Amino acid sequence: MFLDFMNEVQSLLYEAAKVCGWDQIPTNxxxxxxxxxxADLASSIAFRLAPQLSKSPQSIAKDLCDAIExxxxxxxxRVEQAGPYLNFFMSNSSLASILWEAQGxxxxxxxxxxxxxxEHTSANPNGPLHVGHIRNSVIGxxxxxxxxxxxxxxxxxxxxxxxxxxxxxxVWGCDHYPLEEIKxxxxxxxxxxxANRAITERPELVSExxxxxxxxxxxxxxALGKVKVAVDHAISGIEDTLHRLNIRHDSYHWESExxxxxxxxxxIEQLEGTGLTGWEDxxxxxxxxxxxxxKNMVLMRGDGTSLYISRDLAYHRWKSERxxxxxxxxxxxxxxxxxxxxxxxxxxxIPAPEVVIFEFVSLPTGSMSTRRGKFITxxxxxxxxxxxxxMEVSTRRPEESEEFxxxxxxxxxxxxxxYDVVKVSPEKATTFxxxxxxxxxxxxxxxxxxxxxRACSILRKADLPEQFDPSLLTGEAxxxxxxKIAQFDLIVDKAARELKPHQLATYARELAEAFNGFxxxxxxxxxxxxxxxxxxxxxxxxRNALRVTLDTLGIPALESM
RNA sequence: GGACCCGUGGCUUAGCCAGGAUAUAGCACCGGGCUUCUAACCCGGGGGUCGCGGGUUCGAAUCCCGCCGGGUCCGCCA
Numbered sequence: 001m002f003l004d005f006m007n008e009v010q011s012l013l014y015e016a017a018k019v020c021g022w023d024q025i026p027t028n029x030x031x032x033x034x035x036x037x038x039a040d041l042a043s044s045i046a047f048r049l050a051p052q053l054s055k056s057p058q059s060i061a062k063d064l065c066d067a068i069e070x071x072x073x074x075x076x077x078r079v080e081q082a083g084p085y086l087n088f089f090m091s092n093s094s095l096a097s098i099l100w101e102a103q104g105x106x107x108x109x110x111x112x113x114x115x116x117x118x119e120h121t122s123a124n125p126n127g128p129l130h131v132g133h134i135r136n137s138v139i140g141x142x143x144x145x146x147x148x149x150x151x152x153x154x155x156x157x158x159x160x161x162x163x164x165x166x167x168x169x170x171v172w173g174c175d176h177y178p179l180e181e182i183k184x185x186x187x188x189x190x191x192x193x194x195a196n197r198a199i200t201e202r203p204e205l206v207s208e209x210x211x212x213x214x215x216x217x218x219x220x221x222x223a224l225g226k227v228k229v230a231v232d233h234a235i236s237g238i239e240d241t242l243h244r245l246n247i248r249h250d251s252y253h254w255e256s257e258x259x260x261x262x263x264x265x266x267x268i269e270q271l272e273g274t275g276l277t278g279w280e281d282x283x284x285x286x287x288x289x290x291x292x293x294x295k296n297m298v299l300m301r302g303d304g305t306s307l308y309i310s311r312d313l314a315y316h317r318w319k320s321e322r323x324x325x326x327x328x329x330x331x332x333x334x335x336x337x338x339x340x341x342x343x344x345x346x347x348x349x350i351p352a353p354e355v356v357i358f359e360f361v362s363l364p365t366g367s368m369s370t371r372r373g374k375f376i377t378x379x380x381x382x383x384x385x386x387x388x389x390x391m392e393v394s395t396r397r398p399e400e401s402e403e404f405x406x407x408x409x410x411x412x413x414x415x416x417x418x419y420d421v422v423k424v425s426p427e428k429a430t431t432f433x434x435x436x437x438x439x440x441x442x443x444x445x446x447x448x449x450x451x452x453x454r455a456c457s458i459l460r461k462a463d464l465p466e467q468f469d470p471s472l473l474t475g476e477a478x479x480x481x482x483x484k485i486a487q488f489d490l491i492v493d494k495a496a497r498e499l500k501p502h503q504l505a506t507y508a509r510e511l512a513e514a515f516n517g518f519x520x521x522x523x524x525x526x527x528x529x530x531x532x533x534x535x536x537x538x539x540x541x542x543r544n545a546l547r548v549t550l551d552t553l554g555i556p557a558l559e560s561m
Numbered sequence: 562g563g564a565c566c567c568g569u570g571g572c573u574u575a576g577c578c579a580g581g582a583u584a585u586a587g588c589a590c591c592g593g594g595c596u597u598c599u600a601a602c603c604c605g606g607g608g609g610u611c612g613c614g615g616g617u618u619c620g621a622a623u624c625c626c627g628c629c630g631g632g633u634c635c636g637c638c639a
Contacts, residue, residue, distance in 0.1 A: 034581095044582090084582085124639065165638055166638075336564075360632070360633070362632085425575080442587055444587090519603085561601075
């Protein structure tokens with residue numbers, strides 16, 4: 001749809017430049033087009049050519065405009081010169097074909113084809129996910145959905161830290177305190193917080209923790225069993241929360257797999273082969289100063305146990321052999337370590353991951369901490385939002401059954417939480433705000449879900465037409481809606497390439513706005529015959545686009561709410 | 562101290578990487594719209610030195626330099 005239109009405009013521009021003899025001029029500006037209020041696509045290429053041609057942008061734009069020859073059957077209707085700009089407009093016939101295409105379910109798949117592994121969440125199994133963790137989960141899961149929609153084959157992975165100090169502390173805690181009969185991850189957190197308190201009060205316990213780490217790494221069967229029980233318990237609770245958010249991982253990979261399989265040892269051996277490693281202060285270290293890193297990277301502790309980074313290197317090599325693109329979603333605290341990881345992988349010629357960094361979510365009272373028990377859990381957030389949604393739906397739809405209202409509340413809450421997270425660009429640090437989280441107005445998932453429900457409501461009242469005449473849809477809102485629907489493939493393609501999921505959130509809002517604008521001024525059911533069929537087809541196209549957009553955001557597309 | 566990220570109306574935010582035509586939306590505020598397909602909606606209004614100061618450019622929210630403010634990191638933690 002829009003991608004085709006854009007490609008056509010690009011080649012028209014390039015062909016015109018060739019006619020003018022300017023195609024050899026070094027500029028990639030021929031492909032730089034923008035969706036603008038003045039045109040379906042606008043080019044400012046004339047500005048970039050001007051210094052090199054010593055001509056005014058206006059006259060360059062005029063020459064290009066004159067040289068453009070639109071072939072028969074093109075999606076491009078016309079090009080207009082507006083001063084230095086070139087404005088391209090879509091043809092009516094392409095609007096018609098967009099509408100026909102959008103009637104079906106097979107036009108929403110992109111043209112990418114890589115195998116992608118997306119690693120996200122990977123929270124330590126020492127407690128429940130909090131409102132900071134789910135920024136990782138929502139960004140990661142949305143990216144996975146965007147990549148799939150764009151045509152990629154995607155596997156999502158959760159990298160389980162079962163070897164770290166935190167887990168040794170959890171295991172020690174499970175040995176010394178009873179696990180309460182509450183949600184599993186919450187029970188683990190209580191034990192973990194308690195154990196941390198004990199260690200703070202009695203620092204001599206540290207040696208017991210170290211002993212646990214050594215036993216586990218050595219493969220002691222009892223230690224293995226204890227870790228498995230504790231980690232499985234925590235992960236089961238974390239999974240429950242992720243499921244509430246419509247998130248499932250395709251596979252889980254425990255760090256210890258890479259330590260025990262020998263893959264990590266092999267990798268360390270290869271790093272030693274670079275001549276950049278050495279034993280210093282009793283530990284094996286890698287010198288990355290050539291890449292601008294001040295401090296050495298420690299690969300092995302003095303006592304022979306491994307560190308997170310070494311296991312992570314092995315895990316990344318394993319991943320790199322199984323995909324074309326590796327995507328890691330990580331918090332801002334991982335910026336430095338992920339840059340070091342890339343540098344170390346680079347030394348061995350292993351492809352580095354694309355790292356999506358998101359900045360921290362803090363509370364109005366300061367930063368969150370699992371260890372200190374200072375956090376708002378994702379479960380708590382979902383519970384509260386669901387409660388609020390239940391009140392809203394009960395007010396609006398009092399005649400509906402309890403079951404209906406519960407289900408709508410659940411799906412509205414899940415959508416609201418996901419949208420709240422994904423709508424903000426990852427590089428912005430945010431402060432969690434209950435008021436904003438519980439607001440269901442325009443810049444929120446319910447706004448988009450509501451548009452979808454309205455479209456469904458119309459379609460329930462009439463059969464889809466076998467035939468319709470798209471040329472009857474000439475209203476401003478109608479044309480704008482068709483164009484917005486067409487942009488879906490462009491947005492998804494861009495978001496997938498650039499790994500920017502919030503672009504889809506913005507699009508979703510614009511699509512819903514376009515539909516609501518149409519809905520307000522264009523009666524469908526009561527429209528005269530002919531127009532009625534065409535509008536029904538447009539509602540169906542919009543419904544499909546909204547459904548697919550919501551689905552790609554991992555937000556339920558409610559048919560009634 | 563060093564490195565990286567952020568700083569856009571009262572609050573939240575898009576645009577920044579690939580510089581261009583009146584800077585995007587939401588909340589809050591003011592005004593209008595439900596006997597008509599779900600008003601979780603729509604229409605209109607006020608409100609912005611795009612942190613500050615330089616520079617590059619025909620043109621800077623966008624690029625460069627310096628400062629200020631906030632966040633993150635600089636562990637034989639993960």
